[in-house]
Amino acid sequence: MARYIIRRLLQAIPLLIIISITIFALLQNSGDPLATMGGKRVTRSEDRVRLARILGLDQPIYIQYVYWLVGNDWVKLDINQDGIFETTGQRKGVLRGDFGNSLVARGQSAMELIKERIPNTLVLMIPAEIIILTFSLLVGIFSALRQYSLTDQVITAGSFIGYSMPIFFVALASMYIFGVNFRKWGLPYLPTVGMFDPKIGKTFSQVAVHMVLPIISMSLVSISGYSRFVRSQMLEVISQDYIRTAYAKGLSERMVLFGHALKNAAIPFVTLVGIDIPFLLGGAVVTETIFGWPGMGRLFIDHLTRFDTPVVMGILMLISLAVVICQLLTDIVYGWLDPRIRYT
């Protein structure tokens, strides 16, 4: 197992390098970092040239990539263009955890900006993912056990509709109903924007109340999709011979369902979830934007619209890393669920 994990990690390295080269090539020559940095003030061409040299933009793109990857504190740079390479570079490179400095937020490194936001996103994502998994398993199993009953048909139809809903529509609708109209009708309403009420401060209950609507809109679509999948997997599994055998040898209904059927039905489900977690991150961009949640998704869209390349690159690389890790975890869980799978 250990050897398998190490091999998978080694295989991930070239993949991440290819992804980083692609994204770097796309982003590096886009927009105008100098204009982003200086606004309208940096108009003198000498200043522009000097700034470009400090940022390393005068170098060919492959050198820029190398500096981005491993930093440039090991080379001497010629900042004032007098032919003498005297200044040592400042950047440490991605491999040492330095994504460069943000072009928009002065004096802050991209890493700091991202680090500030990661906990906020996780606070939203982890409960959402737990709710999604619990409910989709419950709903899926429940409706599989009552196949073709009225409940099953209602659930199937409802999940089909929910699955076709874009996240932003669910978000806007839930905001409109539970935030705006409940207040209008004098009912207890939910806050629609932000992570906490600035007047009260960032207390646990404030954050929890503000989390409700974003989590509903993120989980509704996923629960609908997953419960359909769980239902069809369960239906396939409970018609198998070994389930009949399990019943025949006198096991309790609960044991058969959860110990035998669910464990086998869950195998493809784990793969699906493992692949989809990064997509939840994509959905987080929309959810965080609508609900004004100060997480990584909103950081991404805010800095993308202003061409803040280091921050955007940083977030994209972290997401890609998350994808690779999720896939590895998926494979490990797979091996635990299905003893027939042996990794060597």
Place this chain on the structure above:
Amino acid sequence: METSAPIIEKPVIAEIEKPPLLLSQLVFLRFKRHKMAVAGVIVLILMVLYSIGGTFFKSEAFSLVTDTSIRLNAPSSIHPFGTDAVGRDILARTIYGGQISLMIGMIAMILEVIVGVLIGALAGYYGGILDSLLMRFTEAMLNIPQIPLLLVLGKLLADKIQPIVLLGREFSGSVIVIIAVIGLTSWMGLARIVRANFLSLREQEFVTAARCTGTNNLSIIFDHILPNTMAPIIVSATLSVANAIISEAYVSFLGVGVMPPTATWGNMLNGAYNYIETAPWLWIFPGSLIVLTVLSINFIGDGLRDALDPRALTQAE
């Protein structure tokens, strides 16, 4: 979905005398039994009629007129769907936005099918090094989450393409960018399905027979194997129209996709959450149109999946 009751309940002898149904007739019969799919077809036709027929009632210029004195007006007899933040008529914009959204869905789907089928067919048919190369590439593409990728590409390329004039209308160049980007980032699933089918079909006898008669590889791929794997391609293509419409709405919603003044259902929603308390009609109308369209396409896809299922086909026979 439906319980499979036999369609033809006649004595066996009469059945033999009757000419056998064509494959297309069978599929149509089975599709008709999926009521929600039929409803989906009707709603989708209505959507197309709405966005094309609407041109006879509201001119495109009317959808682009901005008048800040009537901004954020509630639905009224002059503006049945209300007006947006710069005073444009939302009814007219949903009509012209619908054309763009549906067009993006269709063309992105065609692009996706071309790329997905080509890559899947080549990888599955030839196998070996070409297969590993193409599949590693497919996996790398799957590793980049689509929405952030769409956002980045949309942002980067949107300003770089000039507006284009087609059929006397001017489209923002970002429409082309969004179509290309969506088409080129969503073919991976289809490619894998096609490859898997090609892998099993290429070992079958009809392929050997075709090869014996000297048929060249291209003809075997496209004339012999491809028609046998049409069912999953059709289902996947149908569903990907819905996905493309949603993807466009996501990026445009975030202000990075199709640029105004060209309207799409997605970019009409951009910024609507700022007016959630004062002007709900900003998102209700375009949002509902997106949901209805996507829902009906998904139902059609579901119906096609049932109708084209080979196991179900033999049952009906």
